[in-house]
Amino acid sequence: MMGARSQAGTEDKIRRISAILNGKSTMLIVMQDYPDPDAIASAAGLRAFANAVAGVQCSLAHGGSVGRAENRALSRYLDLRLHAMTEVDLNRFNAIALVDTQPVTGNNSLPADIVPDIVIDHHPIRRATRRSPFTDVRGKYGATSTIIYEYLTEAGIPIDVDLATALLYGIRSDTQDLGRETTQADIDAFLALYPRANKRMLSRIEHERVPDAYYQALSKALAGAEIHGNALLADLGPTDNPDMTGEVADLLLRREGTGWALCHGVHEGKLLFSIRTGEAGVDAGKAARRIAGRKGTAGGHNAFAAGQIPLTKGTRRELTDVVRSITTRFFRSVGVSDKQAVKLVR
Numbered sequence: 597m598m599g600a601r602s603q604a605g606t607e608d609k610i611r612r613i614s615a616i617l618n619g620k621s622t623m624l625i626v627m628q629d630y631p632d633p634d635a636i637a638s639a640a641g642l643r644a645f646a647n648a649v650a651g652v653q654c655s656l657a658h659g660g661s662v663g664r665a666e667n668r669a670l671s672r673y674l675d676l677r678l679h680a681m682t683e684v685d686l687n688r689f690n691a692i693a694l695v696d697t698q699p700v701t702g703n704n705s706l707p708a709d710i711v712p713d714i715v716i717d718h719h720p721i722r723r724a725t726r727r728s729p730f731t732d733v734r735g736k737y738g739a740t741s742t743i744i745y746e747y748l749t750e751a752g753i754p755i756d757v758d759l760a761t762a763l764l765y766g767i768r769s770d771t772q773d774l775g776r777e778t779t780q781a782d783i784d785a786f787l788a789l790y791p792r793a794n795k796r797m798l799s800r801i802e803h804e805r806v807p808d809a810y811y812q813a814l815s816k817a818l819a820g821a822e823i824h825g826n827a828l829l830a831d832l833g834p835t836d837n838p839d840m841t842g843e844v845a846d847l848l849l850r851r852e853g854t855g856w857a858l859c860h861g862v863h864e865g866k867l868l869f870s871i872r873t874g875e876a877g878v879d880a881g882k883a884a885r886r887i888a889g890r891k892g893t894a895g896g897h898n899a900f901a902a903g904q905i906p907l908t909k910g911t912r913r914e915l916t917d918v919v920r921s922i923t924t925r926f927f928r929s930v931g932v933s934d935k936q937a938v939k940l941v942r
Contacts, residue, residue, distance in 0.1 A: 606750045610649075613730050613747075616713055617650035620690040623713075626681070626706050628697045629660030630838050633670050634718075634739045635696035636662075637766030640674050640759060641744035642695055642716065648753045652691070657681050659705025660864075663837035665804040666769075673797055674762055681705040696740040698733070699724040702893025702904060716743055718770075719895055720881065738774075738782040741766030745785040760792035765801060776899050813837065817844045817859065821940035827932045828854050828940065829923065832861030841870040842902065849874055851940070856930045860922065865910065867892075867918050870902045873930070883929040887922045 617623070625642055627635040639656045646652040657679040662668050671678060686692070686707075693714035697704045701722060706712065715728045718737040725731050734743060741763045748755055755763070767786050771778045774786060813832055817840075821830040828848040832840055841859045848857035849872040860869035869887065871880045884894035884901035894903025905918055926932070 606746045609730075609732050610747060610751050613714060613732075614649050616730050617646055617652050617691065620650060620652050622689045623652050623654045623691040623693055624684065624686065624689040625654050625656050625693045625695055626697070626704055626712070627656065627658045627695060628703045629658055629705055630663060630703075631658050631667065631678075631696070632664070632839075633667060633762075633769040634741050634766035636667060636670050636674070636676070637759075637762035638695040638716065638740040638744045640676065640762055641741065641748060642693060642714075644755075644759060645744070645747050645751065645753060649751060655679055655684070655689070657684050660838065664839035664843065665806045665810070666801055667839070669801045669804040670762060670765060673801060674758055686710065695744075698722045699728070701895055703895070703902070716740060718743065719897065736777075736779055738771035738776070738778040739767040739769075741770070742779075742782045742785045745789065746781070749788070755789070755792060757792060757794050760789045761794045761797055761801075764789040764793045765798060777897050809836070810840075813840050814844065814847075818941055821848065822937040823940055824927070824937060825932050826853060826855040827926070827930060828857045829926075830857075830859040831919070832859060835861040835863050838863040838868050841868050842872075842900075845870040845872040845900075848872070848940075856926075856932070858923075858926050860919065862907070862915065865907050867905045867907060867915070867922070868902070869904070869922060870900070871896070871926075872900050874899070875930075878930075883926070886929045887925045889921070889925065 623646055625639045627639050643654040646654055659681040662671055691713045694712045695716050698715055698717050700708050711727050713729050715725050715731045717733045718740045720735045721733040745763050767782055771782055817830040817832050821828055830844050841861050844859040845857045855875045857872045860867055871884050873880050879898050880901040881896035884896050884903045888894035888903040888905055892903055892905035896902055907914055
């Protein structure tokens with residue numbers, strides 16, 4: 597269970613967020629452009645909270661696509677009607693919330709000139725976030741789903757089987773089964789949610805079927821992957837599934853002797869990249885921001901991060917230059933001195 601200090605803090609936050617929601621009738625909950633299980637579960641949980649405490653009707657939106665098979669399965673399981681930000685009229689809503697992301701981070705499509713009423717996240721806090729009337733950003737938490745679980749529990753709002761399953765999967769996904777950047781709060785939430793969750797559905801979500809294109813993209817990335825000392829690099833090239841950069845980076849990090857993994861690809865006029873590390877005492881989020889530089893945006897945690905850089909010209913020369921730039925910055929950021937490439941698949 598939550599400690600007394602954490603519980604008192606949650607009580608205060610519930611009073612504050614309830615005051616903001618009081619009198620509102622509609623709220624738009626904005627997720628990352630390419631929402632992961634933690635974002636999807638957190639958005640569903642905040643919707644349940646807002647509806648229970650203030651009768652607020654909520655819509656969920658994101659700017660990109662739901663690419664990863666597990667994420668699509670989770671959305672279907674929750675029967676979520678996710679809206680594209682390009683089709684949303686922001687003027688229709690009395691309130692706007694961001695979950696599992698923050699203003700002006702580059703990974704969500706909320707216009708920069710709009711200050712959200714509510715921001716709930718577990719990534720390091722950004723300066724622009726502090727302008728929002730209500731913020732709950734806990735950079736040490738392993739998942740935003742844990743924060744939402746605490747809200748629901750402290751407010752006495754029942755968590756049904758579907759939502760318990762989603763929140764549990766959100767925590768499992770972002771903490772890699774409590775093995776990555778996990779706090780006692782994440783463990784407490786996990787243990788409380790597990791008995792309520794649909795175990796069969798958890799398995800089906802986690803092992804959702806994937807199309808042939810998944811294996812084609814994976815084959816291309818592995819065939820071109822390069823070993824540089826204790827780092828692995830892979831290039832997806834053009835991809836219809838931006839989540840593949842993270843999937844490939846996760847897979848590469850499992851190789852023996854690998855401390856860092858970087859995978860990048862091109863999607864809708866942007867170069868997207870994901871970083872993973874198993875090194876202790878390092879910060880993948882800081883490395884990602886260095887790699888993105890002034891032209892891009894990035895963020896993340898100690899063990900995993902991601903970023904994007906716009907390709908304004910759309911030429912092969914520009915892409916070559918950007919890839920060379922991020923590779924050089926990656927080597928410099930993670931201390932790789934061995935620039936000699938060795939193919940992973942010989």
